[in-house]
Amino acid sequence: MTLISRLFSKxxxxxxxxxxxxLMLIMWQIAPILIAGxxxxxxxxxxxxxxLGLEHYADLLGEWGPGVMFFTCLALLIGGVWLFNQxxxxxxxxxxxxxxxxxxxxAAAGSLWARNFLVDAIARFPELTEKREIRDFKRATxxxxxxxESEQLLLVGGAAHQFLLHAGLxxxxxGLILFLPWKRLTRWVNRVVGLAVLVLACSALALAxxxxxxxxxxxxxxxxxxxxxxxxxxxxxxxxxxxxxxFGLYRRLRGDGLFRYLIFLPYIxxxxxxxxxFSVIFRERSSGLINRxxxxxxxxxxxxxxxxxxxxxxxxxxEWVGLAGGPTIGLITVMMxxxxxxTGYNAVILLAGLTAVPKDLYEAAEIDGASRWQSFTRITFxxxxxxxxxxxxxxxxxxxxxxNHTFVMFEQTGGRNESLIVASIFVFxxxxxxxxxxxxxxxxxxxxxxxxITAAQFILAGxxxxxxx
Amino acid sequence: xxNNEDAYRFEAGDLLRYAILGLAGFLSLVPFVYMLLxxxxxxxxAINASTWWPETFxxxxxxxxAWAYGRFWLYAINTVVVTLFSTLGQVVFCAxxxxxxxxxxxxxKRLSFLLLLITxxxxxxxxxxxxxxxxxxxxxxxxxxxxxxxxxxxxAVTLLLYALLSVxxxxxxxxxxxxxxxxxxxxxxxxxxxxxxxxxxxxxxVLADELWPPKxxxxxxxxxxxxxxxxxxxxxxFRQFFIQLPDELWQAAKLDGANHLQYFVRVVVxxxxxxxxxxxxxxxxxxxxxxxWPILTQTGADPNYTLSVGLRxxxxxxxxxxxxxxxxxxxxxxxxxxxYSIAVRQFTDSLARxxxx
Numbered sequence: 001m002t003l004i005s006r007l008f009s010k011x012x013x014x015x016x017x018x019x020x021x022x023l024m025l026i027m028w029q030i031a032p033i034l035i036a037g038x039x040x041x042x043x044x045x046x047x048x049x050x051x052l053g054l055e056h057y058a059d060l061l062g063e064w065g066p067g068v069m070f071f072t073c074l075a076l077l078i079g080g081v082w083l084f085n086q087x088x089x090x091x092x093x094x095x096x097x098x099x100x101x102x103x104x105x106x107a108a109a110g111s112l113w114a115r116n117f118l119v120d121a122i123a124r125f126p127e128l129t130e131k132r133e134i135r136d137f138k139r140a141t142x143x144x145x146x147x148x149e150s151e152q153l154l155l156v157g158g159a160a161h162q163f164l165l166h167a168g169l170x171x172x173x174x175g176l177i178l179f180l181p182w183k184r185l186t187r188w189v190n191r192v193v194g195l196a197v198l199v200l201a202c203s204a205l206a207l208a209x210x211x212x213x214x215x216x217x218x219x220x221x222x223x224x225x226x227x228x229x230x231x232x233x234x235x236x237x238x239x240x241x242x243x244x245x246x247f248g249l250y251r252r253l254r255g256d257g258l259f260r261y262l263i264f265l266p267y268i269x270x271x272x273x274x275x276x277x278f279s280v281i282f283r284e285r286s287s288g289l290i291n292r293x294x295x296x297x298x299x300x301x302x303x304x305x306x307x308x309x310x311x312x313x314x315x316x317x318x319e320w321v322g323l324a325g326g327p328t329i330g331l332i333t334v335m336m337x338x339x340x341x342x343t344g345y346n347a348v349i350l351l352a353g354l355t356a357v358p359k360d361l362y363e364a365a366e367i368d369g370a371s372r373w374q375s376f377t378r379i380t381f382x383x384x385x386x387x388x389x390x391x392x393x394x395x396x397x398x399x400x401x402x403x404n405h406t407f408v409m410f411e412q413t414g415g416r417n418e419s420l421i422v423a424s425i426f427v428f429x430x431x432x433x434x435x436x437x438x439x440x441x442x443x444x445x446x447x448x449x450x451x452x453i454t455a456a457q458f459i460l461a462g463x464x465x466x467x468x469x
Numbered sequence: 470x471x472n473n474e475d476a477y478r479f480e481a482g483d484l485l486r487y488a489i490l491g492l493a494g495f496l497s498l499v500p501f502v503y504m505l506l507x508x509x510x511x512x513x514x515a516i517n518a519s520t521w522w523p524e525t526f527x528x529x530x531x532x533x534x535a536w537a538y539g540r541f542w543l544y545a546i547n548t549v550v551v552t553l554f555s556t557l558g559q560v561v562f563c564a565x566x567x568x569x570x571x572x573x574x575x576x577x578k579r580l581s582f583l584l585l586l587i588t589x590x591x592x593x594x595x596x597x598x599x600x601x602x603x604x605x606x607x608x609x610x611x612x613x614x615x616x617x618x619x620x621x622x623x624x625a626v627t628l629l630l631y632a633l634l635s636v637x638x639x640x641x642x643x644x645x646x647x648x649x650x651x652x653x654x655x656x657x658x659x660x661x662x663x664x665x666x667x668x669x670x671x672x673x674x675v676l677a678d679e680l681w682p683p684k685x686x687x688x689x690x691x692x693x694x695x696x697x698x699x700x701x702x703x704x705x706x707f708r709q710f711f712i713q714l715p716d717e718l719w720q721a722a723k724l725d726g727a728n729h730l731q732y733f734v735r736v737v738v739x740x741x742x743x744x745x746x747x748x749x750x751x752x753x754x755x756x757x758x759x760x761x762w763p764i765l766t767q768t769g770a771d772p773n774y775t776l777s778v779g780l781r782x783x784x785x786x787x788x789x790x791x792x793x794x795x796x797x798x799x800x801x802x803x804x805x806x807x808x809y810s811i812a813v814r815q816f817t818d819s820l821a822r823x824x825x826x
Contacts, residue, residue: 013729014575021566022581024699029588035599248489262494264817268809270758272777273798277504280791287516348817401592404760424594431598443595454590
């Protein structure tokens with residue numbers, strides 16, 4: 001009897017309620033992360049084989065240096081912005097420590113930069129390789145080279161990144177000289193160090209990325225770029241459009257129930273089915289809906305989903321590749337589906353945020369002679385920012401794992417448009433090809449990226465939030 | 470409630486609002502209308518760049534093509550089984566967990582809630598590889614999962630019986646022995662399954678394969694159900710709902726001698742119908758939409774695909790037959806549309822209420 005009464009006592013009853021649900025969560029969502037970590041350090045094709053260490057990660061990210069540097073620089077970037085945003089007085093006590101730390105970081109990034117500069121120099125001036133030390137360095141560095149193409153990439157990328165780096169350093173230097181109140185340096189040290197860290201982290205990030213593309217798994221990194229374009233584009237646009245629609249729904253109108261029904265409809269419909277419909281709407285024949293509408297306007301039919309032209313090239317004729325070229329038109333078509341299906345959800349949540357803003361604030365602002373726009377930027381937007389933050393956070397996480405519609409549309413192109421391969425599709429394909437270890441390593445890397453992004457959002461937005469989210 | 474604020478008066482800005490809403494509503498609707506139109510066309514009309522409207526509306530012919538070709542009968546049954554059980558399981562267990570997080574204080578509550586929030590951030594691409602290895606039985610024995618399934622079924626059945634008997638007791642205003650009857654019901658349920666399995670050997674084999682597959686979970690139903698029962702988002706939503714119930718209710722129930730389970734079944738559940746219908750519909754949609762996981766885990770010669778995957782097969786084989794594809798899409802969309810239309814009012818309201826919290 002005592003056992004039973006102890007099992008169901010006041011302290012344990014919560015576990016009986018939460019237990020089954022939590023157990024399922026731990027079993028299927030927490031434990032797999034650990035298992036993924038375990039799998040990623042083994043050769044696992046498709047059953048467990050020998051211990052590999054961190055070889056999978058090295059395969060994916062190229063060498064060690066750039067991979068570690070990449071993640072460190074992301075963290076540094078966040079730290080830089082955070083430092084920059086600190087109020088002037090908050091950190092002055094430890095200002096020596098800050099300065100020292102900042103200088104150390106600068107030194108670290110600088111040494112990386114110097115190393116990369118050397119690499120680029122070798123690629124550009126082959127005659128330098130006559131010297132023995134440099135030849136050895138080159139051999140050690142370019143073990144993973146894949147022929148002509150990456151050689152060209154190295155040249156182009158190296159030039160671009162050095163331009164970025166120099167421009168960034170120049171701007172920072174000019175800023176230091178022109179705008180720094182030298183006499184009150186102690187009060188501005190956060191800003192200065194923050195800015196310096198920011199600039200250096202940016203340039204080191206670019207360099208690390210450039211090295212990773214040369215030595216690592218190019219396709220995987222390309223899929224990360226696609227994912228980045230997709231996530232940022234979709235989240236930004238769907239929140240903006242959602243805000244506009246929420247403004248439309250804010251006042252009770254006649255028939256707003258119908259509008260609400262219609263606007264929320266895309267969110268709940270099965271993505272697989274609607275993605276099929278979308279690929280028919282955007283098909284490349286002249287009979288596709290979009291191409292027919294374009295035809296009515298006198299524009300000749302064009303490819304949509306199968307189109308691999310980057311947007312910068314399509315719009316301005318600039319033949320940039322990779323990050324600079326922007327998303328391809330095919331990817332933009334997929335993004336349109338994402339925006340179509342999630343804007344309604346964003347609108348409904350934003351509407352709830354809008355109605356929670358106290359009305360007397362607007363009345364007070366009106367009495368004080370504020371314009372509509374002023375009351376939007378000074379009242380609505382600040383009070384809405386926790387909701388926007390929530391939507392951006394969940395939206396980024398959600399778009400990072402967008403699979404269903406992307407995969408359907410990718411298959412509708414016959415698997416030809418590789419710019420549609422976002423990270424989740426890449427992992428799925430790797431898994432189906434039987435290399436479980438590598439797929440697990442990709443998953444773990446994705447998880448770290450998401451953690452970093454989430455941390456960044458919390459750190460960067462945290463100061464402006466008046467909510468305990 | 471009919472005071473002056475609620476009465477509608479036209480304002481100049483309303484024109485703009487109507488324009489925005491009209492455009493947004495129109496754009497939301499276009500793909501559906503286009504899908505309907507195309508699924509009524511013949512193939513010739515669908516690929517002809519000058520027809521906007523089908524001459525004769527062939528929607529039933531196309532539905533039949535899709536249904537017959539895509540083996541949609543089988544897929545429909547699979548989908549119903551998977552959706553029903555995963556929705557039921559998710560609602561029951563997530564509601565309980567949500568209640569625990571909202572109303573009960575227990576050791577490790579903060580830590581497990583943190584765990585919950587972390588789970589919200591884990592992308593599916595991370596989970597898919599290790600989960601696939603688990604269900605293939607490479608990490609630990611499948612019997613662990615089988616025992617878990619049986620325990621979950623037993624718990625769910627017990628709780629549902631308990632809730633049912635409580636409702637009966639409330640409605641008839643009679644004291645009945647709820648717990649003994651619940652356990653008797655559970656035993657009867659198990660006995661019935663056993664007898665049915667013994668009498669009908671086919672059913673027995675299916676049941677045994679399903680509930681206790683010896684080596685791997687590939688090609689079973691439970692592989693599509695188990696991983697989506699525990700859902701952090703649902704638990705979180707339920708918690709947000711339950712946390713809004715006034716504490717006085719619980720104090721009053723406690724004075725009357727109720728324990729947490731009685732309070733939950735008799736007070737919390739009836740007061741939270743919007744929450745249950747919202748999360749029920751959400752769980753229904755999530756399960757209905759699952760796509761990568763069925764493709765991955767149904768690998769045999771006779772795979773138990775769901776409707777969404779059936780649509781994929783239809784698209785792959787009928788790559789250019791647009792009306793059949795659209796009819797297939799219609800079949801997949803329609804049930805969700807109906808579920809949404811029923812729950813629409815509670816749906817948007819309750820999602821909005823959670824979002825601002």
